Amino acid sequence: MNVVALLFLFSAGAVAQALLPTAPWLGQAHAPILLSLSLYYALTRPRAAALAAALAAGVLNDALGPIPLGYSSAGFAAAALAVSRYREEVFVWRHVTHMIFGALSSAGVTLALAALLQATGLVSLAPGQAALKTAGAFVLGAATLPAVYAVGRRIDTMLGLAAPDSTAARAWRSPLR
C-alpha cells in the first residue's frame, strides 16, 4: 500500500509540476513538487526509504525534461539526507520548519543543478539569471513543502500509514516493523 501511495503521489506530482505555470520574476523556476515529495518522505520515513524516494523522484524529474538522468537524483538525495538528519531540530510551529527545509533544499538543489548544467555546457546562465532562479526556487520551495506535506499526511492517514492526530515524525507507523 505504501508503494502504491508513493507511485500515485509521484505521478500526480510529476504531472502537476509540469503543468503549473511559472513567472519570469521567479527566474522561470517551477514549484518543486517532486523535491517536496522526497522531502516529505525524508521527514516521515526512515533514512533508507527517504533515499529511495529521493532517487525515484529525481529520476522522474529528469525524465520530464532534457536533464541527463541522475543529476536531480543526486541533488534530491543530498537534500533528503540533510532533512532526515535535522528533522528533529524543529521550530515550535511545524510549518515554519517545513518552510525553511523546503526553501533551503529547493534553493540548494537549484544552485547545484545550475552549476552542474553550466559545467557540462548544457545551459548557459548569466550569474544574474542563476541568482534569480535560485531566489525563485527558495520562495517556491518555502510555499510548496508545507502544502505537499499536508497532502501527503492526509493520504498516509487515509491509508492507515500515519496516526490521524500525530504531528511528530515518530508517530508514523513504519511498514518495516
Place this chain on the structure above:
Amino acid sequence: MAGVNRKSLIVWAATLAVLLALLNLPLSAARGAKSAIREALAPLHALFQGAAIRAGETFSTLSGIGGLVGENRRMTEEIAILKGRVRELEAFERQNDELRGLLGFARASRRRLIPCEVIARDAGGWWQTLRVGRGSADGVEPDRAAVTPDGLAGRVISASPNTADVLLLSDPNCRVSARIVRNGAFGVVSGQGAGFSGPLVCRMDFINRNHPVRPGDVVVTSGLGGIFPPELPIGEVDRVTLDDSGLYQRAEILPRADLGRLRYVFVVVTEPRPGESPPAPSAAAGAPAGEGDAP
C-alpha cells in the same frame, strides 16, 4: 550498534551504486528509460491539461456571471443561468474558431503538417521546451521544425512513440539560420530565454553591417541548415545595435508566435504533399551556419 552501522553502510552503498549507475547509463538506455516514463505519464498529462483548460474556462464563465449579477441585481436566476450557458457556448465557439483556423492553416500549407496538442512544459524550468501529444508513431521525429499559424515555434529535440519535446525558438540553444525579407541580409537567430518581464525575445546575430536593418523588418527562415524550411516567418526586428566586435549588426527579434501560450503546434514533415514539388531553397552564398545545436 554494529547492526545499525552495517544497515547504514548498506543503505549508503546502495544509494551510491544507484546514483553511479544512473549517471553512467549509456545514452540509448537513458533515452529508453526517459521515453518509457514519458509514455507512462503522457495520458495523465493530457488529462490534467484538459482539466486545467476546462477549469480556466469555467472560472472565466463564473466570474463573468458574478459581474453580471453585481450589475443587474434584479435579474432573475433563470436569466443568469441562461447567460452563463451563452458564455459557455461562446467559449466553445472561440475554441471552434481557433481549431477551424488551425485546420485551415494545415490545409493551406504547402508542406505536410502534423497537428500536435501541447500537453506539458519543461518541468525543471532550465530550458524553454514543451511536450506535445504526438510522437514517432505519428511521424514526429527529432530535428523537425515546429510551427504555428503565426510563425516558427521551434524544433523537435526528442520523440517517444506518443510524445515529443519541442525546443522553443526562445531557448538560447535553439539557433536558426535566418534572413531579413527587406534587404536579404542573413544572420543567426537564437533565443534569449524569458526576460524579467514582457514577451519572450530572440536575437539575430552576424548581420552584415553593410545591409542596414530597421525596426519592423520581417525575419524569416533562410532554409539553410536543413532543419527549418525556408520562408517561415520568425518575427520582427525590435531594436538594432552593433555587436561587441563592431563588425556585425545585432537585432532583437519579437517572435510572431506567442511562445508563452501555445496550445497547438504543427510539426513540419519534410516531404511535400503528394503531387507537389518541394519548395526551392533560397540562394544563400556566404550565409552563416550554426542552425540547430542540441541542448
